Amino acid sequence: GQQLNQSPQSMFIQEGEDVSMNCTSSSIFNTWLWYKQDPGEGPVLLIALYKAGELTSNGRLTAQFGITRKDSFLNISASIPSDVGIYFCAGHRGSTLGRLYFGRGTQLTVWP
C-alpha cells in the first residue's frame, strides 16, 4: 500500500509567494523524485535526487533529499500562475524492493 505521506494536501497562495511541501515515510528510500501534473495531462518529472543530503534546483524549484533518507522537500520560489497543478513525490527503496511508491499529491492553486 501507500508508504509516502505527502503534505499539505492542498495550498492556495498568491502569485509571488514561496511554496514548501514535503514527503515523509517510515521507510528508508534510495531515490526521491518530484513530478508535476498539469490539468488533463500526465505527470512530468521535475527533479530527481539520488543521495542523502542532496540539494538540486531546476529554475525556481529546489528539492532536497533528507539526511535521514526518510523524507524529501520541494520548494517553489516566487510562484506564478503556471505553477498551478498537482505535485507528486515518489520514492524508490532499492533494487531488491522494486517499484516506485507515490505520495497522494499536493494540489497547488496560485491566485494572480
Add this chain to the structure above:
Amino acid sequence: NAGVTQTPKFQVLKTGQSMTLQCAQDMNHNSMYWYRQDPGMGLRLIYYSASEGTTDKGEVPNGYNVSRLNKREFSLRLESAAPSQTSVYFCASSEGSWYSNQPQHFGDGTRLSIL
C-alpha cells in the same frame, strides 16, 4: 518527441463491455507500467512489465489483463468493465530494469467512464 503515447484519450463504456487501452513508447525503455489515478488516491500500480514477454501484478490488478506486445507497446484490457473501474489510466516507461531507480516517464492518460 512523442515519449509515451496513449490511445484513446477519452472513452465511455457500459457496464460489462470490454476494451483495450493502448500504450507505446519511443524511448527504447525496457520497463513499462500501467497506473490508475483516482481522486485523493494518487497513482496506484495495476501491472508492470520488466521486459518484452514478461508481466507482473501491481497493487490493484483485479479486473485487468495486460500484454507486452513488443518492446514499444504495452496494452491494458478490461474484459468486463465495472463502474468501479471509472478512472484516469496512465501508462509509463523507464530505462533499465523495473527494479532500478530510473525515473518513470508518463503518457497523458486515458479518461475512462463506465456507466
